[in-house]
Amino acid sequence: MNLQLFATLKNYNFKNLPRDIFSGIIIAAVSIPISMGYAQISGIPAIYGLYGSVFPILFFALFSTSKQFIFGVDAAPAAIVGSALSTLGIAVESPDAMKYVPMIALFAGLWLLLFYFLHADRIVDFISTPVMGGFISGISLTIIFMQIPKLMGSSAGSGEILELLIHIFHAVRTISWFSLGMGIGALLLIRIFKKIFPKFPMAIVIMILGVLATRLFHVDEHGVVLLQAVEPGLPSLVLPQFGGIQLTHVVGRGLMVAVVIMAETLLAENNFAFKNGYKLNDRQEILACAAGNIAASAVGCCPVNGSISRTSMNEQYGGTSQAVSLTAGLVMAVLLAGFTGFIGYLPVPVLTAIVISALMDVVETHLAVRLFKVSRNEFYIFMAACLGVLFLGTIYGVIIGILLSFVSVILKATNPPRSFRGMIPGKEAYYDLQRNRHAYPIRHVVIYRFSENLFFANVKIFQEDLENSIKEDTKVMIVDASSINSIDITAADRLEAIASSMKKKGIQFYITEHSSNLNEQMRSLGIGHLIKEGCVRRTILAALNDADVQKPYDLEIPEAEKKLAQIRSQSHLPAEEENTLEEFAWAFGSNTVRELEEATHQIIQHLHQMPDVEKLSDEGLREHFENWHAFGALDEDEILHRIELHIDELPEELHKEHGHILELIEKRRSRIREKILEEHPELASKLEQNRKRLEERLEQQNPEAMKKWRDWKKKD
Incomplete structure (x- = not known):
């Protein structure tokens, strides 16, 4: 009990005594x-x-x-x-x-x-x-x-x-x-x-x-x-x-x-x-x-x-x-x-x-x-x-x-600030469409920001806003959840229903920008499968990339304003660097290694069932495997390396295809490196550091598999 008596007189300056008296x-x-x-x-x-x-x-x-x-x-x-x-x-x-x-x-x-x-x-x-x-x-x-x-x-x-x-x-x-x-x-x-x-x-x-x-x-x-x-x-x-x-x-x-x-x-x-x-x-x-x-x-x-x-x-x-x-x-x-x-x-x-x-x-x-x-x-x-x-x-x-x-707190929570977001030509951030007349939505994309924790009393507003924003040409729905720090079971169930509804309508649905703590809550509330299915991404940019919405974005700019927008875009601001390359640790926290291993085994299992592995291309790896799109570039690189280590788990009839699969993996990893050098050259060293740390970690976890991998590399 840190109790101080006459605390304000400790180290008292007696020059103040006349004024105090x-x-x-x-x-x-x-x-x-x-x-x-x-x-x-x-x-x-x-x-x-x-x-x-x-x-x-x-x-x-x-x-x-x-x-x-x-x-x-x-x-x-x-x-x-x-x-x-x-x-x-x-x-x-x-x-x-x-x-x-x-x-x-x-x-x-x-x-x-x-x-x-x-x-x-x-x-x-x-x-x-x-x-x-x-x-x-x-x-x-x-x-x-x-x-x-x-x-x-x-x-x-x-x-x-x-x-x-x-x-x-x-x-x-x-x-x-x-x-x-x-x-x-x-x-x-x-x-x-x-x-x-x-x-x-x-x-x-x-x-x-x-x-x-x-x-x-x-x-x-x-x-x-x-x-x-x-x-x-x-x-x-x-x-x-x-x-x-x-x-x-x-x-x-x-x-x-x-x-x-x-x-x-x-x-x-x-x-x-x-x-x-x-x-x-x-x-x-x-x-x-x-x-x-x-x-x-x-x-x-x-x-x-x-x-x-x-x-x-x-x-x-x-x-x-x-x-x-x-x-x-x-x-x-x-x-x-x-x-x-x-x-x-x-x-x-x-x-x-x-x-x-x-x-x-x-x-x-x-x-x-x-x-x-x-x-x-x-x-x-x-x-x-x-x-x-x-x-x-x-x-x-x-x-x-x-x-x-x-009552005031409840009213604020049940009717929180929220907005639909777009982009200003020449800038990389996402702006409130109502407050910024020079901001325009990305074509076929809805970006929605909800600035309150999501719970039973406001999830209906959340759902109605999303549903009312859907147009005939909407293909992507992205929720900016940066202000959502918690959800309850009612909101979790509704999120699951929203994701299912969007999928049926052919709309790719994403929850982004939130803290990893929200991912823990989603798993504990039984909707962790949304993370595995790729509905949860670290940033809006990662969601856009995953949905194959590439730069330069096609903004819905009215014809009358296109010329002015081109003038504004000439004063281009440098894009903020966004960590879209490594999402597994953010998404799964302490369960990262287990989830990576599980994803690896699912891919191996999928390879078991493929009748024409010999026809598989390196791009086919990404196209054929469900939920591959949930990986960032660094995540994908680690998954590929783990597949290499588990290649012996393929059935005997596919042993002759080991070399082909390993070649595809190496091509894919090379392509990842080239892409990072092209788009994020400053992160190339991080990729190499990650690969080195991964090999050291795997050496401790599975030394026998690492030995076989090195032997294969020497043969190659």
């Missing part, structure tokens, strides 16, 4: 109003937000590998817990709330600890950005609507959006205009200064101004509600209270909070790490979150989470390590030890304005706008998750968002 002080000061506000949202007294800003932060810093991330009382967990209390009918800041909230934090920590041991950090990969963005935005908007009545001098709302709107309506009827003016004014000042001076900690200034307004102008006498005064002192240890609670609810809410904490924290941490050029240990970050939440439960606080807004502020002030968190935690401890007197003078609308401002930064409107422009489906998923939280609550919002994510 300053940033830590700012973070502590900003955390005062924000943490207190979120604590109230979760249903516990505001002071517990400060308690949750000491030990949880210190424990997170102990285990975290993030150089910047700030941990503390935050929006999403607070909203989930507050929603849970509302669902259970528990009044905020009641004795029952004081039991439930720390217990949810405890079980969130225990779930996170379990996730750590289960290496669950990869789960985050299955939560899409639109789902998480919509979920967090929905929670943030829910909390903002909860807070609006507090600006008007009323208590916070609870429930979903309709209940919150009703609560706001009732608050308007008893509105304190002085309170609303103070809150709106504070919110405007924070937003204006944030836009003009983004690094200026205006929230702290607003908090100080609010305290001064109470002391100097007694705003509480004009309908402005103040926070409850807090006695100084560090938090006391709170033991878990299992009695008098519904354990299933606590465990269930704890699980949901844990998933949200893990997902939001890891996604945000990785974003900051990527932007600033350092690496994280995602698994250890889960442990850091677990430690922070268990520490929060021990002081009676609500669940704690990574704070995007405070981390952004830390980034602005140049924080470089978890020394910032340590500073913030210690500053908060000093504050609690003897400087809590100001809290009783803090106007609630001012605190509410600070919280709303922080939440406005969390609502991901920029993501919604981006998704609307680039991906409508993902935009709808974002909105569904957001509206699901607003109208149905946090649990259903997440469920809806995740379900829609899976």
Whole structure:
């Protein structure tokens, strides 16, 4: 277990200490109003937000590998817990709330600890950005609507959006205009200064101004509600209270909070790490979150989470390590030890304005706008998750968002990008016919690219595309399977049926360009015979050669465009070298030698049955033997050499033909060499190396046959 403590302080550069300390002080000061506000949202007294800003932060810093991330009382967990209390009918800041909230934090920590041991950090990969963005935005908007009545001098709302709107309506009827003016004014000042001076900690200034307004102008006498005064002192240890609670609810809410904490924290941490050029240990970050939440439960606080807004502020002030968190935690401890007197003078609308401002930064409107422009489906998923939280609550919002994510994945898989391909005169690659108006199909040939794994839900589209593309003069059908990495049994059966159907129609069918792993799958699914029958080729070029479609290709160019095509073809680009000569190793993997031997024996067996071997020509070898066309040039050369070694297996009546057959084989091998020298001169040395390696290998496998072969060569 490669566990590092205070990992970000390893080899610490003390030149950064002044910046880290300053940033830590700012973070502590900003955390005062924000943490207190979120604590109230979760249903516990505001002071517990400060308690949750000491030990949880210190424990997170102990285990975290993030150089910047700030941990503390935050929006999403607070909203989930507050929603849970509302669902259970528990009044905020009641004795029952004081039991439930720390217990949810405890079980969130225990779930996170379990996730750590289960290496669950990869789960985050299955939560899409639109789902998480919509979920967090929905929670943030829910909390903002909860807070609006507090600006008007009323208590916070609870429930979903309709209940919150009703609560706001009732608050308007008893509105304190002085309170609303103070809150709106504070919110405007924070937003204006944030836009003009983004690094200026205006929230702290607003908090100080609010305290001064109470002391100097007694705003509480004009309908402005103040926070409850807090006695100084560090938090006391709170033991878990299992009695008098519904354990299933606590465990269930704890699980949901844990998933949200893990997902939001890891996604945000990785974003900051990527932007600033350092690496994280995602698994250890889960442990850091677990430690922070268990520490929060021990002081009676609500669940704690990574704070995007405070981390952004830390980034602005140049924080470089978890020394910032340590500073913030210690500053908060000093504050609690003897400087809590100001809290009783803090106007609630001012605190509410600070919280709303922080939440406005969390609502991901920029993501919604981006998704609307680039991906409508993902935009709808974002909105569904957001509206699901607003109208149905946090649990259903997440469920809806995740379900829609899976639906989106299925829709993409069942309707993948696909295209028919042709060639541009003068170029060797194969281009999408729809996107390249200068690309033309090869006459009598259909080249089809399918850009998704092939399985039961999309194989019908695959089949229909192929069948609909067939014309009266179609002779060759080539599938570019470079994007197909897996097939299931339904797709395998359908491929077999397609190949059979094409054969009946007189169309040569090929699957090309895929990885050798797909060949393994085809064999395991029972359609390996397609490979042996030559329907599987390594490249499109190999398939075209096998189908006897030779260069220069006859493109279906309309008469009106032929002259322009000739001009374009003059700027000829060198052809990309394609490995079409050696396909057996690619096609059969670990079974290559066995398949080569099997093919050799099949040819020998075929020779047994030929009545007129003496009339056989070297070209006849290729014409008479079934599936010979499945070999590349280097494969064919090896097969021919293996036939030489097995020549003694012919029946006695054909012994007199041994010399003739061996001569044919030698002629054929010479012709292969000449062809390679003509078409691929740079591969001639590879052919000789292959022949030498083959002879060395066969010498070990069958020394007696090799001796006889050498003797024959000497006689020759």
